[in-house]
Amino acid sequence: MERTTMDLWVGAFVVAGMAALLVLAFKVGNLGTFNNNETYTLYAEFENIGGLKVRAPVKSAGVVVGRVTDIQFDNQTFRARVTFTVDKRYRFPKDTFAKILTAGLLGEQYIGLDPGGDSEDLANGDKIAKTQPAVVLENLIGQFLYSKAAEGGDTAK
């Protein structure tokens, strides 16, 4: 085969392969929707994180603003220390409230941020002081039974 024809085919092949990679990165993957470069890091301590995992989304008002990067157990406070990154475009006040929520009934768990009213913003490395732990079904049922039992005691009296 003519060398120029072969070069043309190989060139087209390489370009098509690269295009496929770009499609995988931007259309299939999350590179188009979330910029990994410009982020700042925050952390929060929770009493219980339930089923939260590394890479779980951080959402505010339902919009994904960041991702969980690290989960550690703090042996001093006996709480879970969750580190996450937030996109630089989004700023949150100092008294922002972090909750662990569940998407749907059986969905994955994520961190929800409720912005407070402070005039100062959270900066890189700051800690979110106010947190709410994940809802654990067993505890919930336990509480329910306990209150039912208490009610039953009242009516029997």
Next chain:
Amino acid sequence: MPERLIGAVRGIGHRVVDAVWRMGYAARFFAATLLHSGASFRRFHLTIKEIYFSGVLSLIIILVSGLFVGMVLGLQGYETLQKYGSESALGTLVALSLVRELGPVLAALLFASRAGSAITAEIGLMKATEQLSAMEMMAVDPVARVVAPRFWGGVISMPLLAAMFSAIGVFGGYLVGVVLIGVDEGQFWSQMQAAVDFRQDVVNGVIKSVVFGIAVTAIALFEGYDAPPTAEGVSHATTRTVVTSSLAVLALDFVLTAFMFRGA
């Protein structure tokens, strides 16, 4: 009785020594290929020719297989997911299975049977017809002139083929899931994008396909170079290439998956 026992032990020893010798020979051959790779880049048209033969000519089988694998994933995934009312996760299922596993592995298996066998047969026949010896007589190093360009051609082609396999597979899943069955298009893409991470999934898939490309091409080259210079020898070597490299791909895939996706 003792003679037979000694004979049996000797048989085991012979096989072990043979196997170790062959592995050492393969490792030295691989090292020599890497060492003599300079010419494949200095005279890049040699490598381009091999990319054409192993990459461009494998395109049709890769694209058609990818499309159909994606469409079947779409059909089967929908069957199961709709039982739980979560057919919106179809995009996630199709994309993750393709990008993480099926793309690199199936493309490598097809590549082994389409291009690997051709490489083995070609080099085996070149050896049988003493073309390699003739090159040595002319002070042309056959490893640098024949083996290394084929190696780099395969290593460059493999990740591109795997990426195309995955991309067209996702398109196949889209065709069946969204166009044919009628899963919501927005949910299909947005759930997929939420679940597929670039570094975790796409880059790991590419790393896998590069490793598979190295393994398949190196095995094909070695089997061809090592083939007995007879018609039967070349035919056996070609068969061995497909079997060995397919098994190597599956074994490597398990090891890589265990390292990449453990606990993630």
